[in-house]
Amino acid sequence: MSVLGAGTLLAVWAAPQITSLYQSDSPANHEAFQLTVVFARFLLPQIFFYGLFSILGQVLSARDKFGAMMWTPVLNNVVLISMFGVYLGMMTVPDSVQDITQTQVTLLGAGTTLALAIQALALIPFARAAGFRFRPRFDWRGTGLGKSISAARWTLLFVLTNLVASTVVTRYASAADTALPKGGVGFSAHTYAQTIWSLPQSVIAVSLVTALLPRMSRAVAEHRLDDMRDDLSRALRISGVVIVPAAFFFVALGPEMAQVIFAHGAADSASIVPLGQMLQAFGLGLIPFSAQYMLLRGFYAFEDTRTPFWMAVWISTANIALATACHLLMPPRWAVTGLAGAYAASYAIGLLVTALLLRRRLEGRLDGKRLCRTYGKLTASALAAGTLGWFVARSCSNTVTSTTWAAALGLAAGGLTVFLVFVLLARILKISELRSLPGLR
Structure with missing residues (x-):
């Protein structure tokens, strides 16, 4: 303290x-x-x-x-x-x-x-x-502080690595603000979009990890790797029931959501359009972002903070490289939307590297077949639901002349369609984790 x-x-x-x-x-x-x-x-x-x-x-x-x-x-x-x-x-x-x-x-x-x-x-x-x-306490010998300090050192480096990438992205987003000060394409829009996009992750994934990490740590300490693997796999599959459809929801209905939430007061509908497109660009990145967050907790269960630092280096390097390309090659109107897509792509790369390293740590077993099967079914269901939701939202929007009411009607009708179609298809495909979610402890 x-x-x-x-x-x-x-x-x-x-x-x-x-x-x-x-x-x-x-x-x-x-x-x-x-x-x-x-x-x-x-x-x-x-x-x-x-x-x-x-x-x-x-x-x-x-x-x-x-x-x-x-x-x-x-x-x-x-x-x-x-x-x-x-x-x-x-x-x-x-x-x-x-x-x-x-x-x-x-x-x-x-x-x-x-x-x-x-x-x-x-x-x-x-x-x-x-x-x-x-x-x-002032008798620090034998308190385990040496081990804690070593872990904290790598954690601090992890935070600083992410901060470097965040600073670069912020600079690029602010440059778009300078180029188009009234275009709604800069740092504020990027921050709002990222905050909304991360909400499903904050609600479901963080809650699951908070409950499961102590249990996974005890399993590792007692050399019960199979139990630890099962807990991690279950957390990934249960969180996917929310995360995967949420990702497709942002892709399908991001513009409507942005209009309903932000097109008020001094913000007109035209200036909110880029924010909705940023939500769409972030969209599918929610899946690797959440899964990589979960897999990192597997390393923390082993009291390994060094590997997560190197994962942050991989992700931040990819993010900076892709963000720089967007900043240099895309016009200011689209550059920050590109930054959102770059962030999503960097976590897809990070997920692949993290999964390979954790699989090696777990002696070659990560329950990959069951995870791929579940996420394949979830993706198919969410893709169909998102596509139908998009068509319904566009159809409803065309029936109202007011931009604000059109967005609200489209979001309500499209969102309900996404939910109902996803649940129906998930039941048809027998995704058992759908029944586990309401009884989550």
């Missing part, structure tokens, strides 16, 4: 330098740069609270206590919703950077960090109830 606290203080102090990695401080945007630095100093303390939440969450998971880690984010959301309610009710929306007041900045920045602090601190009573006690 002391290292986490010191790192957080260092990050807050270095807020201008960190901001300059993503945004240049030029005379034309000096005020925007300074505002970003102020927000960074409000938000960077979240590093400590994210770390605290993760540490306490892992302590509870190791004791097979999963409930608190699942519901404490609700407290975060309650505080955030309340804060945004106050913001919208008491203040006007600024038209430019110069119109943003210090009160607005403080409310948004401090309120967001406060919400996360409450989420993290709420785990302390549950950790104590599970038998965990906070006791400062």
